[in-house]
Amino acid sequence: MDLKLDRRVAVVTGASKGIGLAVTRTLLEEGARVVAASRTGSPELDALACADLLHVPVDLMDREAPAHVIAEAVRVFGGLDVLVNNAGGPPPGVTLPRSSFVDASDAEWEAVFQFNLFAVVRAIRAAIPAMLERGGGSIVNVSSGNARQPSPINVDYGAAKAGMNNLTKVLSEEFGPKGIRVNTVSPGPVRTAWWTEEGRVADTLAAQAGTDRDTVMDRLVPEMMGLSTGRLAEPQEVADVVVLLASPRSASTTGAEFAVDSGFLKGL
Template identity: 75%
Template sequence: MDLQLSGRVAVVTGASKGIGLAVVSTLLEEGAKVVATSRKSTPELDALAGPNLVHVPADFMDEDAPAQVVARAVEQFGGLDILVNNAGGPPPGVTLPRGSFLHASDDEWRAMFEFNLFSAVRAIRAAIPHLLERGGGAIVNISSGNARQPSPINVDYGAAKAALSNITKVLSGEFGPQGIRVNTVSPGVVRTPWWTDEGGVADMIASQAGTDKDSVINTVVPEMLNLATGRFVEPQEVADAVVLLASPRSGSTTGAEFVVDGGLLKEL
């Protein structure tokens, strides 16, 4: 299926690994021009180098960074059609999961909202005028299953993502008549470096459970969360949903939430 993305310009945040990297790769395969932003590049992102890819190093804890990245995309490729707000997770200095709601300080709450909510708000604010100049476009916000299934071990993260999901609905109503579609993708547990890296969440759980990282990823967590598929979500599976929502082929889809979670969420 032709997703009609050839020549369209996209900004992808948190683009150096995991879901963001998979989104960048898929957009490039569909012929899009991509500005990928992250604090630093990775060998995996560097391997995608070509005339349709520009990496812009940026720290989205800096309130000026989102607008600067959007401006670079317009300068480099002449406009903007797609914004994927993927940057998120624990900001620098904050460790997840937590043991309790009581373990998060005010400063950690502020940092979590700065990275997971306000950076996306600033990117959207910078992107909308350029999307309107093109007659519309698509914004895809990466939320989380924790936005709808609250967890005391990720309470501040879940609250920030719930706010992002709320904003998606508001924006879809205000800017839909002007051609801008805004949607949410909510992943569950995804096989990303946050889980798999040395010292990552899988290692933390393995230490507590007296087992090894592979067992945590392949058995312990899927069983603990009662995942219908029995396995973690792969980054590419999330990226496929993101790119479909970014495509004009999803022209009547706005204000929607696409859940890609392996059956984590059980409620209607």
């Protein structure tokens, strides 16, 4: 199916690995021109190098960084049609999951909100004028199942993502009549670096359970989180939904939330 993304200009944050990398790759395959924003590059992102890909190294904790990324998209590719706010998770200096709500300090709460919510607000604020100049666009915010299924071990992260979901609804109402669609994709556990890298979530849970990381990801997490499919999602499975929402093929979809979570969320 032609997603009608040929020559469209997209910004993807957190683009060097995981879901962001998969979104970047898929947009390029669909003919889009992509500005990939991340703190650093990666061999996988480098492998995508082409005339239609621009990597902008930025730290989204810097208040000026989101606007800089949008400005680069306009400068290099002439405008902006799609914004994918994918960057998220624990910012530098913050470790998730926690053992309890009381483990998170004020500084950690502020850092998590800066990275997971305020950077998104700043990116959207910068993107809207550029999209309006093109007659509209699509914003896709990558949230989390924890926005609607609260967890005491990720309480600050879940609260920030819940704010993102609320923001999506508000923006879809205000800017839908002006041609800008805003939607949310909420992954559950996904086989990304947050889980798989040494010292990250899988290792933390493995140490607590007295087992190994493969057992955690293949058996314990699917059981503990009640995953209907029995497995963690793959980044590409999330990316496919993100890119469809970015596409004009989803022209009548706005203010919606799509769970790509292996059946994690059970509520209506």
